[in-house]
Amino acid sequence: MDDGHSLLQPALFRLKSGAQVRAGWMAHDLPFLTRSLRFLMRADSDMLRREMALEPGEIGIIGLLAENPGISQNDLAMSLVLKKSAVTKLVQGLEKRGLLDRQRSESDRRSNELTLTAAGREKARAVHLRVAELHRDWFAGIPPRDQAVFFSVLFRVVATMAERSGEAAAMDGGGSDD
Amino acid sequence: MDDGHSLLQPALFRLKSGAQVRAGWMAHDLPFLTRSLRFLMRADSDMLRREMALEPGEIGIIGLLAENPGISQNDLAMSLVLKKSAVTKLVQGLEKRGLLDRQRSESDRRSNELTLTAAGREKARAVHLRVAELHRDWFAGIPPRDQAVFFSVLFRVVATMAERSGEAAAMDGGGSDD
DNA sequence: TATTGTTATACTCTATAACTATA
DNA sequence: TATAGTTATAGAGTATAACAATA
Incomplete structure (x- = not known):
């Protein structure tokens, strides 16, 4: 499941206080990472929308x-x-x-x-x-090849889950949305 | 910025109705993808927490x-x-x-x-x-190597943005959080 | 009877700010 | 004066459900 990349240098948060916090398995926790990302992007997203x-x-x-x-x-x-x-x-x-x-x-x-x-x-x-x-x-500093893999995987996961979700929702009497 | 991966087969949503929706550049839109992911994971996340x-x-x-x-x-x-x-x-x-x-x-x-x-x-x-x-x-069906790249990039982006955010917040009189 | 779209209401999470206590 | 933590209140984003029009 994990090979190479982020295991050699253990995943760390470097805080402004100087403290280093080890992410452990949270470095592979999708709900945590996506939630964090959403909040961290928000300042930029708000600016863009304005x-x-x-x-x-x-x-x-x-x-x-x-x-x-x-x-x-x-x-x-x-x-x-x-x-x-x-x-x-x-x-x-x-x-x-x-x-x-x-x-x-x-x-x-x-x-x-x-x-x-x-x-x-x-x-x-x-x-x-x-x-x-x-x-x-x-994505400054991330190799373009890795960026491409990243988005490819991300979109594939999203699209696959969306399809499954659509199928499951279609089973009951219309409870898919609203 | 984009090479190879998801451009040859254009990114599509296949809906339960049979309709195919082209994602276009939204297939590389991080706010959109992370928001979608969070909602799609929620049923599983809720079950896990219960x-x-x-x-x-x-x-x-x-x-x-x-x-x-x-x-x-x-x-x-x-x-x-x-x-x-x-x-x-x-x-x-x-x-x-x-x-x-x-x-x-x-x-x-x-x-x-x-x-x-x-x-x-x-x-x-x-x-x-x-x-x-x-x-x-x-991540069923995603090659382990791609999964590793995915999480490596994701964590790096999150950690980098978090550090920047911490620095910026440290500038004013303590408005980092709350 | 099922589906598309509309509307109104309630709820959950998060933001904001005022506060105590230590430094 | 600045920081760690607590508390209370207000706000944005979603969920839920009842509805109208069409199939």
């Missing part, structure tokens, strides 16, 4: 919409691991600000077909560029 | 305490990226249940020296084993 005039969650909507024009709110929610009630609020906010367009589907008039407006596409491009800058900062 | 009779956040306390007996609550908070007020509550709960011992330091009577009790050390071992099982499940 610059881009976006609310929490809107980047995901815009990012997927740029690649999947016409997608429904349900598919958006599944992909982003959001409740459909959360997607409703996010989509309404973005529509009000002219960044996306919402139309009833003609083939199934229950569902909405979402597309980015020209302003929305421009916003998506700008966000993408700034996000890439942040990542260059966060 | 089995172990632990509250959210207590695994991190126990895990670091097992490796760093005598650590202070402040150092614990810095390492776990928690507010010291949150650590106070977690530590109190664990002490009440006889899993850890809290003693005033003799060299600096403001600070507490925390150690696991025998029951606490046993709990740490049990949690470690179950966490490892969950990880085997989550």
Whole structure:
């Protein structure tokens, strides 16, 4: 399970006080590491959103919409691991600000077909560029090859778990979300 | 920045409806991926905590305490990226249940020296084993070499950001946490 | 009867700040 | 004056559930 990399130099936190804290097996604890990461990224994420005039969650909507024009709110929610009630609020906010367009589907008039407006596409491009800058900062000093492996593994794990979660949710009478 | 791995087969979400959603650059968006991961892991994490009779956040306390007996609550908070007020509550709960011992330091009577009790050390071992099982499940199909790279990069990014965050916080008059 | 999307309410975790005690 | 820890209160992000419209 562990070979080479982080075992030779045991994983340490070096605190500002000078103290060194040994991470032990927590260095391989995914819930712990992802939670820490989320909090540590937050200052940068908040700054990015302020610059881009976006609310929490809107980047995901815009990012997927740029690649999947016409997608429904349900598919958006599944992909982003959001409740459909959360997607409703996010989509309404973005529509009000002219960044996306919402139309009833003609083939199934229950569902909405979402597309980015020209302003929305421009916003998506700008966000993408700034996000890439942040990542260059966060991953400074990490070899590009390792970065590629990292994201490949991370996405694969997320996508696999999302599929499993979707299957499990499909079993009961619609308790997947909300 | 991107070479090889996930670009040849474009990153896709395969939904239960059969729809395929292209992730685009979101496949490399760390805030998005870590947030998704946290939600997808939650069912398993909740089950683990119920089995172990632990509250959210207590695994991190126990895990670091097992490796760093005598650590202070402040150092614990810095390492776990928690507010010291949150650590106070977690530590109190664990002490009440006889899993850890809290003693005033003799060299600096403001600070507490925390150690696991025998029951606490046993709990740490049990949690470690179950966490490892969950990880085997989550990373099924990922080559061990890639897993090692993944965790090495993840921990390095977290530790580096935590150090920077600690430095920045040390600049102002004590606004690091709480 | 099942599904898409909407709305309103409740809850959990975290942030903030004021406080005590030691240094 | 600065730091370790405690406590209480307010806030953001989600969860839950009831609803309307369509299939």
